[in-house]
Amino acid sequence: MPFFVKSMMNTWRIEPNGKGQPQVTFEIGVSLLPIFAQIMGPLMKKQFNKLASIILDELKYFSETGRVHPRKEKQIKTNMVKAS
Template sequence: MKIVNKIKINAPIDKVWNILSVDFSRVSHWTSAVITSTENPDLPKGDGRQCELPDGAIASETLLNVDNKRLTFSYEVKLSSMPFFVKSMINTWHVEENGKGQSRVTFEIAVTLLPVFTQIMGPLMKKQFNKLANMILDELKYFSETGKIHPRKEEQRKTSLAKEA
């Protein structure tokens, strides 16, 4: 099952590429889909990240490839709470020029399910992943264009600080 979402961003491709790829382990700084993110301590430096998700799950993400010329990269995601019927999940990002000073970003999620669950869980998972991808892309657009975090992320930070106090 593949879920592909795209967005146009009014920011140059190098800026967007730096946010996504160069600052790969800093994803929690701009999206509310991730509470905290760090280099993955179980991998060589630069080979992946660990992310704490809003539901408390930990995502261990291992880079599979990075192509700085084509501005694309992929990583495998393993969740601490991965359902047994999910065999693999690979996310791929691609940034391309969309006019002077503008970018188009493609975010693809490829999920392999146990065959019997493809028909049962596939449609529901596709709907959830589309919603998540659109939210992440919207927050990336906002951050890329303004240099500020999206109001959803700001609210998440305030809530986290209030819980810690």
């Protein structure tokens, strides 16, 4: 975590939506040092919203196919190459 992040919490919920499918929601709570909250807060919120969309898209793909999303699979392979 960057030094200006005081705390971060992520909460996931999976609930029935009444249509025979689950509804997944999650919230990210971030506490920043005061001066950085004004500067970095909006930028971090934008980045987290973009990341949330990707995460939920990959989770949906996995739940429907039982396979890792191709984008995630590529990322895993890239990370393995970097680690070796």
